[in-house]
Amino acid sequence: MSHSHSPAPASNLKMGLPIPNSKLGMWLFLGTEIMFFTAFIGSYIVLRLGSQGWPTDTEVTHIKVFWGGLNTFVLILSSYFVVIAHESMSLKDFDKARKFLTLTFVLGIVFMGIKGYEYYGKFDHDILPGRIPENNRQAGMKAVRELDAILDKTGIAQMRIELASPDVTPERSAELNAAVATLADFETDVKGFRKNVVEDRFDLNTKTGYERMEHSLEELKTKHPDRTSSVHHPQVILYGNIFASCYFLMTGFHAIHVIVGLILFGLVLKQGANLDETWTDWVENSGLYWHFVDLVWIFLFPLLYIV
Amino acid sequence: MSTANPEIGAHDHSHAHAHDPEDRLALLKSIFSFSTDHKVIGIQFLITTLLMLMVGGALALGVRWQLAFPWESMPLVGKLIFARFGGQISPEYYTMLFTMHATVMIFLVIIPILAGAFGNFLIPLMIGADDMAFPTLNMLSYWFMWPAILCFGLSFFGGGGGPAAGWTSYPVLSAVAAAAPGSGWAQNWWLLAVTFVGVSSMMGSVNYMTTIINMRAPGMTLMRMPLTIWAMFITAILQAFALPVLTAAGFMLVADRMIGTCFFIPAGLIINNAEPTIGGGQPLLWQHLFWFYSHPAVYIMLLPAMGMVSDTLACMCRKPIFGYRPMVYSMAAIAGLGFIVWGHHMFTSGMNPMLGMTFMTSTIMIALPSAVKTFNWIGTMWGGKLQFNTITLNCVAFVTMFVVGGLSGIFMAAVPVDIYIHDTYFIVAHFHYVLFGATLFGVFSAIYFWYPKMFGRKMNETAGKWHFFLTFLGANGTFFPMHLLGVAGMPRRYADPYLHPYLEHLKPMNQFMTISAIVMGAAQIILLLNFFISMKKGEKVGRNPWGANGLEWSAPSPPGHGNFDVPPVCYRGPYEYSSPLDEERDYLPQTEYLPPPEKKSPADKDPGASNH
Amino acid sequence: MRLFWVGFFIFWPAVAVIACYIAPGMNWWFPGEAGSPIGRQIDDLFYMILWIVTAVFIAVQAVMGYVLWRASATDNKRAFFSHGNHHLEVIWTIVPAGILLFIALYQMDVWAHYRIQSQYPTEAAKAPIAEVTARQFEWRIRYPQPDTKLEIKPQKHDLYAVNELFVPAGRPVMIYLRTEDVQHSFFIPRLRIKQDAVPGQVIPVWFEATKPGEYELLCAELCGWGHYKMKARVIALPEEEYYAMIEKLEQAQSFDGVPAEADDSNADE
């Protein structure tokens, strides 16, 4: 390499783009994120178009359009605050930046809170993938399964076994007999209901059959209110499982992204009064990310809540 | 023939000792550390993947054993591994064997050896940067391999069978555990591992793109980048935009298996006599998502090798690469077209026949950029000045094997023909020719070529030639007959094809193939020994043993921390071999400044030439 | 060494070509002649591609051998300094492009004939002869009762069989392909027919066995541990024999164990 490094005339160019690596990296990363959500949204569209129907009645699906809309607004506002925060960072007005970052952070939490409320509604009504009956028979079977589970938990079967065993003490026996007696009524009702469903005495394939089943279940529930409080109303939602799958998949991954964003902002806020210009790039890049999360929601909201 | 090019070696030696590094194994010594140095990470990847190659190969030998001697107890290891079945491979284990063989080879060997090992080692060196743009991220991308390896490992022990749906993992088989008893947790581990590999590559690719865009040395314009760098760049783009789709699909499949969603499960299937499934999903959706990634992935598994072969071949032929720009454009075209051909894996799946025609046309047209590249490699050899050293041999093998694998692709791209040969051994022949035949030979040539930069020593030539010779014969002996098996209608993924009378007579041929595979396997042991022994015993060399032009050759061997002792400046393209500007030597490094040449130099007339 | 390695790189393509050349004679080739018109068309397309590809293969390998031989000469000449040639690039882009486009367009018709609904043979499409349901690990076949149409929904008088599909020879027939569990693929090598059975879909497939005879039916999509043993037969019978066979099936199925004279009411049960 004897003559290799002789002084070079004017090639001291900076190659590449005039932006810092971190920002370029963030943009590219967001590119991969776009593909990630595109896959979900594309799948959703394919599944929805390919399905013979889709539950759109918000009464049934417990979609809360108003709250979703509010959440859209919350996110857009928070995006705006991030912009102000970043601007203040570049102007070295760190107090202002902190103030607006806090606002962003709070709005992020509000978003998650509303999301949580929406999720709660669905969990409460058991609108969860894999658990939604799509026809009357499945509805009946679901009620049976839930009742059976409660009956199992009371332990009546075990008590009977224990009673039948020869070495049970008289005291224990009395105790058990008392317990069984209090449960026996419930057991008979559940077994009766089960029999009616399994042997299809309700004639579940018809509308009236379903009503009979519903009625009988209501009766059972009013008779044993505290035992059966966790039994869900077996609402039939045709195509409900695929709907719930898509809903939870997309909103769930979006929520995870919101949490990551909150962590990014949280790290800045943790600096407290020590916030200085070394964090400017950080704020800018997290801001970019936050805009992206916002943008995704702007696609998800109409797709999931309105269409 | 122990030195590739004696004059060059000698020339180099006279300068080398001045910078002779103290410790040639400096890079190796830090491989057990969480280093953020791209070279260390590259070598970590290289060694890990070479070991994984052995694991994947050993699994392949299991597959081959069953195909040659079905239900016979495997020698040596059979009693150990398959003790429960008296040493014979049960059909469940056969499924697991080829699934894990493919998975290990693709996700733990080929992709990480190209992008992870060589991408990491070469990108900063070849563009004249001191490290990657995000060294910590880079380190993480290596260490994320380990959870993946661990999960793949665990999936062997998932209880009674391992992942049982092939590397393509088509639902419903993969989505409902009951469909493949015994695959329960194994399949979950498997999917989880694929996700980890995905995260690892995604981190890598963002890093590579940023580095290549933003960290080039002064003067390293885009059109002066070595083709390796172009290939890595385009590969990174493919990774970044195709892989998230697989990751997303992977999450959906895991959810189907574990939390009751039904993206890929239609309603009313009666699996293993259980209750009808509740659902509403579409199994074909997975195939679309999977191939949307995995077709670009096959080019992810090829492009870097193409790039590296372009560099090693030009250097070995002492000739500029033929048609630099067409080479770049055709790689870009392969990548671009690669996104719109995924449906050719699904011709018989019952998708819309119009789509079949579209996918056929785009698939056949993707042969065009490949053709341009093939002809340009031959153009590069033409009029060159080469010697048959290990590097050259592997390069040439790359080209001839790629042509075979590519041409068999044409049969399958033609839909009507694919109706017959789909899911037969013809397909297996095709992809082993491109994956083993092309990519691995490309990788071998790259290993021999850049080894001196990694460890300051050369690998042994004699051993290298034996390795090449046996591998080449073994590979053709194993994979060429697969074409004939395919034409004869032997379906793939069959634990015992001879159950079907019309395939019985193919057993001797399968036995021949198995013997060839064993030869090929033995040859890989030579490679491994050569690789490790040469670290201590190889011939010492200086900075530029091959008389090559790239920036990496101006750094010490091995380069110290921060790579270059003199910050490199790039003055020309990387392929100025045998340039008339330098009468003494047949190479002209990118870092060497020459006073502006007189206008009559032939290089100026040419559009592909040095100074842009 | 030079001679050895150049010879080596010429030798192996030669072996490959010879292996293909002798393959049919060694019975390493198609499993018998294509037994259906579409199969023959597929074979013809296969051979057409084979010829083109063989020509390309031999040309590329021969040129490469020659180039290698020249480039490895041991004289003292320097390598030829060239960055490429514009004309050559154009030529070797346009010519393969033409060939490839030709291959693509030439395939369309057969594919359209096989898969596009409007081109299905009308007679066969009107009266599908059976529904084939794949399941782990067998093929279940449902024929309509003689003289009735096959319905998507199983009917009371449908006839069932396992792993044996009877078809009339010499005319196109259509089946409905379904799967009860995971994905399978309906593959009849000698008729060159393959179609995946996709969960949740009913896919019409048509084919024709020109000559009466037995044809292997196997599964070509990984469907679990027993994938390799979904062994079945398609039995093509001359038209009358086919009907007779279906009649026989019906009698066998409706036979309740009591000889017909003793209980002749079973016919309308």
Ligand code: HEA
């Ligand atoms: C490195 C990996 C790699 C590469 C580069 C390729 C390259 C190509 N592949 Fe391949 N392919 C795989 C890996 C790869 N493939 C794998 C792993 C599978 C199976 C997956 C599974 O199911 O498990 C597969 C499966 C596969 C299928 C699905 C088959 C089936 O399942 O039924 C098809 C169908 O079209 C196909 C086509 C092609 C084509 C047309 C090319 C083209 O890019 C090839 C182009 C190259 C050339 C043509 C050669 C050079 C050109 C010339 C010498 C010029 C002159 C030529 C002519 C004029 C004809 N491939």
Ligand code: HEA
């Ligand atoms: C890069 C990818 C790659 C590579 C390199 C290979 C390499 C090999 N493959 Fe693989 N293969 C695939 C990718 C690859 N394969 C894929 C994607 C599939 C499809 C799977 C599916 O259907 O889902 C497949 C399927 C596949 C099948 C079809 C199985 C079936 O459909 O039933 C066969 C059968 O012969 C096979 C054989 C081989 C052989 C003999 C090698 C040989 O080249 C291997 C040579 C190497 C060795 C033999 C290593 C030797 C090492 C030792 C012997 C030492 C052991 C020591 C230690 C462990 C320390 N492969």
Ligand code: CUA
């Ligand atoms: Cu059924 Cu494979």
Ligand SMILES: [Cu+2]
């Ligand atoms: Cu492909």
